[in-house]
Amino acid sequence: MARKLKLRIWRGDASDGGLKNVEVEANEGEVVLDLIHRVQATQMGDLAVRWNCKAGKCGSCSMEINGKPRLACMTQVASFPEGEEITITPLRAFPVIKDLVTDVSFNYRKAMEIPSYEHPKNLAPGEARMEQVDVERSQEFRKCIECFLCQDVCHVVRDHEENKKSFAGPRFFIRIAELDMHPLDMLKNRKQKAQEEHGLGMCNITKCCTEVCPEHIRITDNAIIPMKERVVDVKYDPVHWLGSKIRKREGIV
């Protein structure tokens, strides 16, 4: 059954902007992205919005709905109580381009800073083998759809623009964790780099990244905290450090 909904949609660009009121019809089973499309088709023809798959898998329609970072295509209209006004804004951690579209290139720059996988020199392409149990561990991190909601909600950069230089963010901590837990990755000092170059130590475990992840990746528990513990192994644990020197290896096998 159709119902009328009141929306407040942020419109503007980097120079100025504000919330515009609009009323739109919503049908049963619709998501917020449907409403935005209806507004775009009937009332605001030049409303800018980024979207693609409408199935929660491309990560394009990230925005903030009633102040929470969410995918518009996965936010059911029915989840809002009757009569509640829905406020839709662009992601507030990134520079706005127009209306609901932000410039997320910060994330791509950070992606390029992460050292990639280093294959063992004694294994030719095609010779590498991994046990399923080792594959499963990083499989969770491969679910990431790069919607950057975790990057948006992380207060380290959301509330402190100046930290963007030195902080990679949760999305890239799961990338680092995935590589550091990879049985065949040969790159040394990944842990040290995580701490010293990618800002792992700036994370204070407030778990907002985990709360907003639409893929339900346990970012904090399975990637960030394990990486923090691995950093402690190599930087803040003299017993472990001594053991690694005696046994002539990095200490983690």
Next chain:
Amino acid sequence: MATGVFSESRAKIKERTLRTDRWWLQPLITFIVLFSFIIYATFRAFENKYYFLEPLVSPLYSPCLSTACVEGSSLLGQPFNNEYFGIGISPALFILIFPLGFRMTCYYYRKSYYRAFWMSPPACAVAEPHAKYTGETRAPLILQNSHRWFFYAGLVFNVLLTWDAIIAFRNENKEWGHMSVGTLVLLFSATMLWLYSLSCHTCRHTIGGRLKHFSKHPIRYKTWTWVSALNHKHPTFAWISLFGVAFADIYVRQVASGAWTNFYLF
């Protein structure tokens, strides 16, 4: 210059948050509960009495290590004096740094108190009030990396508090084969402390999380899966064990002061 969500390049929105839910409720409850515990524990640590009545000893005073300890309450002897530089020191003050340090550096409590006490941030997508933020990269917060040392110390405390619960299967005359309500209270507290410790992220890392090849270490991997299952409930164990310790102390205090009678089941 404006920073964060009010930075020049970001969407011009004057509100710190547009969240419409009661985002402030959880940090408020956390603040009230933790602050109450801190006040109570501080009062008890300095009270220096009503912590022992055969066979029950309060977890806030065990092991009781100073010469001021009530006779019979010292499990590991009395290596410390009851005063230094003319200042009397409660026996609790010699030991509380360890359980306190374990909880202060715990990954779950960090989340809780950073939100509730320091508002960094108060809740997700709610702008924090601080102008600068360096996280856990410099003193004093870099000391959070000492969590594993407090974890090891916590395990020693768990063994001692479990022993306290076992010797509570005696009566006032130190005869074995008895059980009182106090025994159950100490057992519950010790059990919850074990669950809290074993579900800890550091435990998970030490048991198997630090490995690169799970397949080469099947026993450690299996154990890691068990600890990981417990780890899901770490916040729950954190709170229950905190209440368990507080209640055990309240119970022993009431019994030792004569306000309550320690009822024996057999």
